[in-house]
Amino acid sequence: MGDLKIDEYVHSVLLRDLVGHDHRPAAFLTYLWLTLEEQRRGDSVAISYASLAEELGISRSAAQTAIAWLLQRKLLTVQREHITATPVYTTHQPWSRLRRDRSI
Numbered sequence: 001m002g003d004l005k006i007d008e009y010v011h012s013v014l015l016r017d018l019v020g021h022d023h024r025p026a027a028f029l030t031y032l033w034l035t036l037e038e039q040r041r042g043d044s045v046a047i048s049y050a051s052l053a054e055e056l057g058i059s060r061s062a063a064q065t066a067i068a069w070l071l072q073r074k075l076l077t078v079q080r081e082h083i084t085a086t087p088v089y090t091t092h093q094p095w096s097r098l099r100r101d102r103s104i
Helices: 009-023 025-041 049-056 060-072 096-103
Strands: 074-080 088-089
Touching: 009 025, 025 049, 025 060, 025 088, 049 060, 049 088
Parallel strands: none
Antiparallel strands: 074 088
């Protein structure tokens, strides 16, 4: 397996923001897992709430709530071909855009 890389912002800021401030540790775990899985696959991640919950060791409802929070925070987008299709998640790093904008 190749090296997987996590932006320093994830552990130095986002961890405290999601876990400490928002009181949503499942959202942080979900974001971290989806980010690493996206890197490993080289593409967005198609996964059901039940499978995601099993991967993370959390309940299905906790996975649903975490996804909803990440969508609200714009750290994640979801695509579905139809209402019952397995969702496809793409993670976002909005802090990367802010860094680029400041360097201009």
